[in-house]
Amino acid sequence: MSWMYATMPMAGVEILWPGLVILGFGVGVIGGFFGIGGGWMVTPGLNILGFPMAFAIGTDLTHMAGKSLVSTFRHARFGNVDYRLGTVMVLGTVCGFEAGAQTVMWLERLGKVELYVRLAYLVLLAIIARVIVADLRSRGRFPDDPARTPRSGIRLSERLRGMRLPPVVRFPYAGIQCSLWLAVGVGLGTGWLCGLLGIGGGLVRVPALVYLLGCPTHVAVGTDLFEVAISGLYGAATYTYKGRTEPAAALIMLLGASVGAQIGSVATKYVRGYRIRSLLAVAVLGCAMSIVLKLLATIQPLARGALERAATVLILGLVAALAFEILRQFVVGVRRERSGAPERTPHAAR
Amino acid sequence: MMPKCAVFPEVTVRLACDAVNKWRAFWMELYAENRLHFTIATILVVLFVGALLGILTDSLMKRLGIDLNSRKAGEE
Numbered sequence: 485m486s487w488m489y490a491t492m493p494m495a496g497v498e499i500l501w502p503g504l505v506i507l508g509f510g511v512g513v514i515g516g517f518f519g520i521g522g523g524w525m526v527t528p529g530l531n532i533l534g535f536p537m538a539f540a541i542g543t544d545l546t547h548m549a550g551k552s553l554v555s556t557f558r559h560a561r562f563g564n565v566d567y568r569l570g571t572v573m574v575l576g577t578v579c580g581f582e583a584g585a586q587t588v589m590w591l592e593r594l595g596k597v598e599l600y601v602r603l604a605y606l607v608l609l610a611i612i613a614r615v616i617v618a619d620l621r622s623r624g625r626f627p628d629d630p631a632r633t634p635r636s637g638i639r640l641s642e643r644l645r646g647m648r649l650p651p652v653v654r655f656p657y658a659g660i661q662c663s664l665w666l667a668v669g670v671g672l673g674t675g676w677l678c679g680l681l682g683i684g685g686g687l688v689r690v691p692a693l694v695y696l697l698g699c700p701t702h703v704a705v706g707t708d709l710f711e712v713a714i715s716g717l718y719g720a721a722t723y724t725y726k727g728r729t730e731p732a733a734a735l736i737m738l739l740g741a742s743v744g745a746q747i748g749s750v751a752t753k754y755v756r757g758y759r760i761r762s763l764l765a766v767a768v769l770g771c772a773m774s775i776v777l778k779l780l781a782t783i784q785p786l787a788r789g790a791l792e793r794a795a796t797v798l799i800l801g802l803v804a805a806l807a808f809e810i811l812r813q814f815v816v817g818v819r820r821e822r823s824g825a826p827e828r829t830p831h832a833a834r
Numbered sequence: 835m836m837p838k839c840a841v842f843p844e845v846t847v848r849l850a851c852d853a854v855n856k857w858r859a860f861w862m863e864l865y866a867e868n869r870l871h872f873t874i875a876t877i878l879v880v881l882f883v884g885a886l887l888g889i890l891t892d893s894l895m896k897r898l899g900i901d902l903n904s905r906k907a908g909e910e
Contacts (some may be wrong), residue, residue, distance in 0.1 A: 493862050544875065550884025571871040720880065731861060731876045735883060740889035746895050 494730045495539040501736065503533045503800055507546070517751050518764050519633025519811045523548055523683035524612075524765065525803065528605055528775050530733070532795045537597045539730055540586055540811035541682030542723030543757045546734040546761030548684050549716035551741050552553035556713040564706025566699070570714075572664060573707070576671025577678075584679020585722050598782070602775050604681060609772040612687065641698035656705070658699045670696055671824045675715060675726045682719070684712040744807065754817025763806060770802035 490501040507529045515522030523544050525577050530540035556565075591597035649663040678685040686708050693704035723729050752760065774795045781791035865872045 493858050494865065526841065546880055549877070550880040550887075552886050553881060717877065717881075721873055722876055725864070725869055726877050727869065729876065731879070732858065734880060738880065738883055738887065742884070742891050746891045750895070 490732075492535070492539075492730045492733060494727070495535055497534050497536070499534050499733065500796075503796070504733055504736045505740050506804055507533070509744040509808035510740075511737075512551075512741035513748040513751075513807040514767060514803065515741070515756075516745035516746075516748025518748075518760065518767075523685075524605070524681070524687060524701030525684040525771050525799075526607065526737070526769060528602070528778075529799050529803065531598070531602075532774055532778055532792075532799050535730065535733070537601050537682075538592050538723075538726075538728040541588060541601075542720075542726070542728035543730045543733050543737075544682045544701050545716055545719035545723055546729050546731065547737045547741060548712070549720040550734070550738045551745065552684065552716050553828070554710060554714045556709045564657075564702050565710045566655050566703050568653070569655040569658055569667060569697075569699075569703075570707045570710040570763055572653065572667045573671035573711055574714050576668035576673075577675035577711055580672040580675025580677075580719050581679035582722060584676045584681075585719070585726070587676075587680050589726065599779070601681065603778055605775055606772055606779075607683065608677075608688075609768050609775070613765060613768045613772070616761055618770065620761055620765065639827075641694075641696055644696055645698055653733050658697070658703045660698050662697060667697065671711070674711075678715055679719065682815050684716060686712060747814060748810055751814035751817070754820075755813050763809070767802065767806055770798060774799040774802070780789050 488500055489498045490696045492499050493498075505525060511522040511525050511529070514525065515686055526544040526547070527537075529536050530543055535543065538651040588601070591600050644666055645660065647663060647666070649665050651664050651666045652661060653667070654661045655667075661834055668687075669707060674685045674689045674692055677683070686705075689708045689711060690701075690704050693699040693707060696703055699707065720729065724731075777791050777795035777798065781788045781795065784791065861872070861875075864875060
């Protein structure tokens, strides 16, 4: 089975290359489907496949920089990007990002990067799982009713925007006015998390833009993609310069991700919003489980081999199964549409 | 008097080029010689491949009847 392993010259590790293809394509489909980049699955996935954590972060960021370029241009053409807000936030994002990257380098010198970044991932995934489960429960009886959207976040953004620490800036596309420091602060916090975890940050930045700054959702998504493109480029550059990127792996994943992301984004047309959230919950919990197995492998040296294999099988199996399910829904939806059958899937309430 | 370490022969470190192909050897050499050039080359290649694949898949999807560049599809 040695032909299934490729030497990664920069990281100096042997990697199961079909795993990279599955991860790239699968995460592309999943990321396009959920409307997020999927970096939160790629970094742990690469780490579980055998990349040292700093290389997993750098490689994920590099493939993301290539992936986000086209979607950013697309949203810019739709007028969904608030460039003034994006430019102000970039100041904080880049500073936060570098702080995150330096934190990783510092943890690597201490020999603690694997443990602490995995724990940080577990905390992040636990928070996301909690939010999704709460949302699913609150909508349990009326799964696709938009009127049941929680409003506490909107009140928080109004309170934050009320703090008029000068200079106060108006952001025309987003239609909001707030202190420059609030926008920079949001960029700084989300940037640090992105630099530390090697994610694009859509998962935290879009909710932050909506619930802390009060952006309309479509402007939040477009402006977030602008931030992802800039911070992805910066992240790729800084991690590559630090010698923590594997370009070959990034390119293999980019190939799969570009095709997968388009299929995933179109598949959302055929699936109910409630089902999308349920699948996201499965993805988050499965990813957390594989990280726990990898952590246990470091604690239990006797069962290390078995636990590492189980973590690899779980993450790759999860990505492949979810991608397969999304592809299935996509094919069924397209067939139904072409045969002229009435659409079964109202998606307006996503 | 010669320092003690000078009695050791000069050590030349070479890449194990037989284990990797030419393309990989080029990147490894670039990495070893100039980190800045390596970074710029990596970013340019990734951006070029990303843009190329994006444009290719966009046109492929358009042929399948899904225009991702239309506002309606984008909002969906």
